[in-house]
Amino acid sequence: MPRRNNVWVNIDWLTVSLYLMLVFLGWINIYASVYSEEHQSIFDLSQRYGKQIIWISAALIIGFVILLIETNFYVFFSYIIFGILVFLLILVLFVGTEINGAKSWFILGDFGIQPSEFAKFATGLALARYMSSFGFKIQRFKSLITIVVIVFLPTILILLQNDTGSALVYFSFILVLYREGLSGVVLFFALLVTLLFVFALLFSNFIMMVVLLLAAIFAFLILNPRIKQFVIILSIFIVSIALFYVLNLILKTNYKIAEVLVVSSIIGGAVVLGYSIRKKFKNYIIVALVFLGSVLFSISVDYAFNNMLAPHHQARINELLGIQSDLLGAGYNVNQSKIAIGSGGLWGKGYLQGTQTKFNFVPEQSTDFIFCTVGEEWGFAGTFTVVVLFLFLLIRLVFLSERQRSGFSRIYGYTVAVILFFHFMVNIGMTIGLMPVIGIPLPFFSYGGSSLWSFTILLFVFIQLDASRLENLAN
């Protein structure tokens, strides 16, 4: 009995309160987004807010039950749970029902369950179990491969269901790996690749080359203050550009200035690389490599985008990056969403007074675009509050994870934090036009049983782990 008491006393009530607040705010906004004068009872089960009450009640029971289960259960059964979910992900490919183009639903009578939602939690458990196991070292090839298998198994299965949004969530685990020792370089490159990808599409080759050159020069300056070497390298570089340029003039090949710049950058980079290797300047080698890689990457992104992507994919990416605006086509959802949020002003139009969301101008307004209702009816005051609440929760989770004594609990805590973070980033980012329209729900807010339950399980398992952190570890 004392042990049981322990758990209740040690529960992090702050996290639970944040959870309850978000769930409550979510529900009143779902009510507002589907509100109509004909259906006024909040328990009207034909309406989404009525159903959501059932989902919430069930979620609270689930949360309560989770707190009752012993910590060891999660540790012991983590692989089994993972295995079951992988099985379900495979099963849904065969017997699942397709909704909105994604074959990811089991339909049982009136209710639908999405195994991919629960797979996040299972993957988190498996990852925590594996990474906390004895002999795990992230730098080891075998360990890294195992992690990749654990993460990419569900990712690929979900991609097969044609649910790209849910699959992308798994990339957020890179932050967990980073916390557990993955080299910062990997994180850096991941970030670099993303940025290059975006900028390559956004800006012309010419600008890209100029920016990359300046970045490279900047990097040289930081890495090695020895003026002599710097001048040598810079002159090699400039000479090779000049040579090519003059050659181009003499041969009258009529290459455009951007093309000249690209080719001469590659040549110049290669010459510098060769020189650095000979002189064994390690830092210069890295900079030269990164530079060359970046140049090649941005050119190929540009090429791939224009020649390999289907037009509707191009449209979506263009829309996101603000290159082309087709407000009635690909940009419609985001535009309407921005109108809804933008029209809210400081204090919003008032509860149930939203016109954008109520009259269906915003699509999916109770699920993926629930944040629009917040923006429209509660204004900046509302959106600010929600963003801050999420930030609070995320940072709280990081702190809770850090205070865990077992690796399992800490790693699991981080997976919870990064999964929630990814959803938060992509969902809100998409409603305000900073992210592409990737259909993933806003945790605790969006309508839907599967997502609410899966996030509840995800969070409450960690709350339970945290509450019992002072117990002797089973292993």
Added chain:
Amino acid sequence: MNTYSKRKYVIIGIFATIGLVFIIKLFGLQLLDPSFKQFATNNVLREVVQYPARGLVYDRNNKLLVFNKAAYDLMIIPREVLDFDTTYLCRLLEISKEELETGIKSAKEYSRYKPSILVKQISPESYATLQEQLYKFKGFHTQSRTLREYSNKAAAHVLGYVGEVGVNEIKNDEYYKIGDYIGISGIDKAYETQLRGNKGVKKYFVDVHNRIQGSYKNGLDDIPAKTGKNVTSTIDIELQQYAEKLFQNKKGSVVAIEPSTGEILAMVSAPSYDPGLMVRRVRGSNYSKLLSDTLKPLFNRSLLAEYPPGSTYKVLNILIGLQEQVISINTHFSCAGPESVPIRCTHYHGSPVEVIGAIRESCNPFLWNTFRSILRKYESIADGYNVWREYALSFGVGQKLGSDFTNENKGSLPLESYYNRIYGGGHWNALTVRSLAIGQGELGVTPLQMANYCAIIANRGYYYIPHIVKEIENEQIDQSFKTKNYGKISAEYYEPVIRGMEMALDPGGSAEMSRIPDIAMCGKTGTAQNPQGSAHSIFMAFAPKENPRIALSVYVENGVWGSRYAAPIASLIVEKYLTDTISPNRKWLENVMIKANLLNSFQPE
């Protein structure tokens, strides 16, 4: 184990950065950029115009003349249209399949989301059946409008008609939008601003499919339509109908005025048309039929036709002579009948004649002598002419009277410069312009002007601007209609002239046939030469002699002599107005007048 513990700050940093980026972006969206509010409003508000009913028009005895009847426009929202039975819809609407298809096509070109008018002005009868079946046609709905309806077939020119607003009106007045109705002629045009009322707006919320979801702010921002004001016309519809009946199969005009007020009692322009032809969907085809009719039924002769006043103008010339004291009541001029120079006299009467006799007998030489004396009184003929012309102007000749009708003709009264141009300055004299003495030549007077001129005589010197509306609901009529305007003749000179006009209807006078028992009518016949056919028959009169209640001008085109048609018709109108009936011994005259057909331009002398 916690070797990498510090990395939590990097992770927290990433979290916080994203959160911060969101807050900055939200700040920009929600607080800095006002355009989204406008977009949101445009998205959800649909303004539905509420068309007011036009004001009603009554006659002077409060008989309803013009009212409204509901009609319905069939609207279409192309994107909501599902497959439907076109043949059935065409049958309901009484239109051809081609009309329906072109209508739908142009609606699609305008907008797939917004309603546009597919079929205009469906009658309530067709609407009843259509409404029952409309549920079968998704994407169609109706909008109610009001159309003019006329209780009589008379007074078409007075009442005017209403039609769709034209491009220029839309450009000049932002009240009007495409598809609105506007008064195009008559009272409906003259009192457009009062009759039209004010359009209202109902604001509705619409959803993304443009379906109405309820009223905006519970209708707080709605502007209710304001019904047009009713107006009471000065017309006596019974008199009007009677006058029109007398004018059947004739061309010409009657304008009857109440001298003491300037109110127009009747205004006929013959041939006329049934005002009911100018409404509904048949309007377009009726209009072009009327427009191409050689008898010009759409032409409002009362206001626009310019006829020489003929002998009726002699009264004014004698009044001017008296006022200028070039003649007196006792002045006698001899008349040599057809041998008279420079103007022969066609009226056989004794000689010499004085003022009263000259009017009674319409003696041309008397007028020639009077006219010459007026012009010669001054240093130059031109000065004399200008004096003479000023008198005419003061009687409303040669200028617009300023009635409430928007399309008055000003007639013609040449300027001195006109003659200077033709004959050269100083090279013309009374002889040159002698036709003016007997109301011929360059003079042109509209029936309205002549009626007004007659009213001045009836009033012994003044007139109120003739007008067609006497009351407007909650509004004063124009102040100018209540102001006396004086002709430049002193009251004392009228009596002998009026006596002459009275005697014209005595036995032996120029219009003895038109004498009304027991009523002292004063009149003057006239005949206007007409190069295109028989001369026009003219008569102006007022009655009773003392405290006149009606003054009128009657033109009967190709009526040969003033006394032949115009005078009898005038006498019948006066008798009808004053006694409400026609005395039995004049029934034959009434019959003759009604049956006469003068549509042929050439009539036996």
